[in-house]
Amino acid sequence: MELWYTEKHTDTVDFSIKVKKHFYSEQSPFQHIDFFESEEFGTFFTLDGLMMVNEKDEFVYHDMITHVAMATNPDIKRVLVIGGGDGGTVRELTRYPHIEEIHMVEIDEMVVRACQSYLPITASKLDDPRVTLFFEDGLKFIHGKENVYDLILVDSTDPIGPGEGLFSEAFYTDCYTALSENGILINQHESPYYPSYAHEMKRSHTKIKKIFPISKVYQFHMPTYPSGHWLFGFASKKLDPVTDHKPEKWESFGLDTRYYNSDLHKACFALPTFVKRLLEE
Numbered sequence: 001m002e003l004w005y006t007e008k009h010t011d012t013v014d015f016s017i018k019v020k021k022h023f024y025s026e027q028s029p030f031q032h033i034d035f036f037e038s039e040e041f042g043t044f045f046t047l048d049g050l051m052m053v054n055e056k057d058e059f060v061y062h063d064m065i066t067h068v069a070m071a072t073n074p075d076i077k078r079v080l081v082i083g084g085g086d087g088g089t090v091r092e093l094t095r096y097p098h099i100e101e102i103h104m105v106e107i108d109e110m111v112v113r114a115c116q117s118y119l120p121i122t123a124s125k126l127d128d129p130r131v132t133l134f135f136e137d138g139l140k141f142i143h144g145k146e147n148v149y150d151l152i153l154v155d156s157t158d159p160i161g162p163g164e165g166l167f168s169e170a171f172y173t174d175c176y177t178a179l180s181e182n183g184i185l186i187n188q189h190e191s192p193y194y195p196s197y198a199h200e201m202k203r204s205h206t207k208i209k210k211i212f213p214i215s216k217v218y219q220f221h222m223p224t225y226p227s228g229h230w231l232f233g234f235a236s237k238k239l240d241p242v243t244d245h246k247p248e249k250w251e252s253f254g255l256d257t258r259y260y261n262s263d264l265h266k267a268c269f270a271l272p273t274f275v276k277r278l279l280e281e
């Protein structure tokens, strides 16, 4: 009998992947965690029935959450990852020898342990000596911290369940305070395509714009996320990701990246007209 994983992308659109096996299914104190094996996407896991990470397209997401900021401020030394339990964002950060400290605050230890067992492609660098793991709510963790990080990467779930507070104005204000003078905040910005996701994208962007003097949105292509068209937000106190982009310096690091490159860095900030209009409305 054929086995399919099906996820609801909207009330009238489903997305399905043929799977070979469904080999892990556990309820953590925060969410339901499932792992599957598939021919097309390799191993993948879902939280509360939503695709998080798969072996085939994870490089797109993890390149784009990490390297855009690193090529805007190549001197970043202290980084905080909020969420990111699969470890893919930390893996990309550990490729920079000059980064001194990486804190990762993940609310759900079970996600991390399961990824260490079943998804080594992303979780393999969580034991890097520069990495410290904190198992707590990122919202509480950041509150009251001042001038501690050069970069905060919010690698969260959607704005429902444990991730909801990570899309709030109070949280963005705490991130601003926790960042250094040249600090950068990158956050998961949902998709502009289907109205329910676009609504969340606009809400986050409006809140961030009130707090950070520089606030932009950039796009990338994730085949397994709703519509395949996904966004990150770039916010900072001083640095503009286009005019302060330092391609020569970034290229001197010699990183071999499969999705990100210096041309794409500039291009990903050039938004389609419908996205520009959504942001301006």
Ligand code: SAM
Pocket (backbone or CB within 6 Å): 030, 047, 051, 052, 053, 061, 082, 083, 084, 085, 086, 105, 106, 107, 108, 111, 136, 137, 138, 139, 155, 156, 157, 161, 162, 163, 164, 165, 166, 188
């Ligand atoms: N890249 C994927 C994506 O966006 O779909 C997955 C990112 S990662 C798996 C998201 C993680 O955020 C989850 O493991 C979840 O437990 C964590 N998370 C959600 N809310 C959180 C919070 N308030 N504090 C810390 N971590 C949180």
